[in-house]
Amino acid sequence: MRTEGKHVIMDISGCNLDLLNNLTFLKKLLVEAAERANATVLNVAFHHFTPQGVSGVAVISESHLSIHTWPEYGYAALDFYTCGDIDPKAACKFVADSLEASHIQTTVVSRGEKIKGKYLHRVESTSSERNGKELSLLP
Amino acid sequence: MRTEGKHVIMDISGCNLDLLNNLTFLKKLLVEAAERANATVLNVAFHHFTPQGVSGVAVISESHLSIHTWPEYGYAALDFYTCGDIDPKAACKFVADSLEASHIQTTVVSRGEKIKGKYLHRVESTSSERNGKELSLLP
Numbered sequence: 001m002r003t004e005g006k007h008v009i010m011d012i013s014g015c016n017l018d019l020l021n022n023l024t025f026l027k028k029l030l031v032e033a034a035e036r037a038n039a040t041v042l043n044v045a046f047h048h049f050t051p052q053g054v055s056g057v058a059v060i061s062e063s064h065l066s067i068h069t070w071p072e073y074g075y076a077a078l079d080f081y082t083c084g085d086i087d088p089k090a091a092c093k094f095v096a097d098s099l100e101a102s103h104i105q106t107t108v109v110s111r112g113e114k115i116k117g118k119y120l121h122r123v124e125s126t127s128s129e130r131n132g133k134e135l136s137l138l139p
Numbered sequence: 140m141r142t143e144g145k146h147v148i149m150d151i152s153g154c155n156l157d158l159l160n161n162l163t164f165l166k167k168l169l170v171e172a173a174e175r176a177n178a179t180v181l182n183v184a185f186h187h188f189t190p191q192g193v194s195g196v197a198v199i200s201e202s203h204l205s206i207h208t209w210p211e212y213g214y215a216a217l218d219f220y221t222c223g224d225i226d227p228k229a230a231c232k233f234v235a236d237s238l239e240a241s242h243i244q245t246t247v248v249s250r251g252e253k254i255k256g257k258y259l260h261r262v263e264s265t266s267s268e269r270n271g272k273e274l275s276l277l278p
Contacts, residue, residue: 001192003209005216009146009248013257045182045198053140057196057203059184064196066203066220070142070251075258077144077250079218081205103257107248109148111216112209118152118242119214123262 003112003119005063005083010092012076014102021071023048023056029098030058030065037091039065039082062086067095076101081111103130142251142258144202144222149231151215153241160210162187162195168237169197169204172230178204178221201225206234215240220250242269 019025027046034041039060046056057066063081065088070076076099080088089108096104108124127134158164166185173180178199185195196205202220204227209215215238219227228247235243247263 001188001209001211003212003214003216007148007216007218009250009260011250011258011260042186042194043184045184045196047181047198049140049200055181055198055202057184057198057205059186059194059196061188063194063207063216064205066196066205068202068220068222070140070258072140073142073253073258075142075251077142077202077220077258077260079146079220081207081216081218083207105257105259107260107262109246111148111150112214114212118244119150119212119216120244121148121150121216121246123246123265126262 002084003114005081005111006088007079007081007109007111008088008092009107009109010078011105012096012099012101012103013074015074015076015099017071017074019099020069020076021052021054023054026054026056026067029095030056030067033091033095034058034060034065036094037082037086037088039086141223142253144220144250145227146218146220146248146250147227147231148246148248149217150244151235151238151240151242152213154213154215154238156210156213158238159208159215160191160193162193165193165195165206168234169195169206172234173197173199173204175233176221176225176227176230178225
């Protein structure tokens with residue numbers, strides 16, 4: 001199996017508070033996001049916190065998707081890590097839109113690059129957008 | 140609950156090939172790493188690939204730990220994301236040592252920092268070490 005992968009780290013703000021606290025919705029959303037990225041879901045693990053908030057992870061054949069939510073702040077932290085030819089960015093965008101995020105910050109890390117016998121990662125880019133409009137793109 | 144957290148991305152090379160393919164060992168290792176970081180494990184999801192390789196995630200009260208292994212290359216990709224006062228770096232080091240990694244590359248990302256009403260992440264540092272000796276530290 002190829003070691004190269006893309007790991008997208010995403011923080012989203014201004015989300016729908018009710019959706020961020022709905023475990024059933026979030027589990028379905030993560031599975032659908034994986035399917036849209038043509039990834040195969042192998043196992044899921046979710047937890048609902050008291051009084052609010054959800055943590056969930058889907059193990060996929062190409063790595064994992066995770067979500068952690070803070071409904072009280074309209075905030076969610078996600079990471080989508082996929083290997084092979086799957087591009088996780090579309091899945092990230094789908095999740096952010098479904099949660100009605102007004103601000104999205106994304107960093108893409110390449111994983112598993114073989115360099116001089118070692119396997120390494122590299123921060124590729126960071127981008128930020130508000131209501132669908134790109135604010136900045138780094139580097 | 141506080142939104143601030145530390146997300147450590149770690150790629151390790153030159154690991155013990157048998158351990159990287161041992162699901163039972165890896166599950167126990169991730170749970171022990173979480174406990175050493177004083178995190179509470181809420182749920183785990185693991186999968187063993189054919190012919191080899193393991194993917195596993197532990198959902199903890201303070202976020203998640205994940206591991207993906209490529210025994211054929213002696214390589215594993217990990218991420219340890221913790222919120223609140225827990226520092227995931229010691230847990231990362233414990234896992235890398237247990238898997239007998241000869242090279243470790245680590246990047247620390249701060250998550251959930253509130254800036255002007257938005258929740259953001261920031262790449263804090265990248266470090267690299269071989270056989271316990273630090274090679275470089277950025278920035």
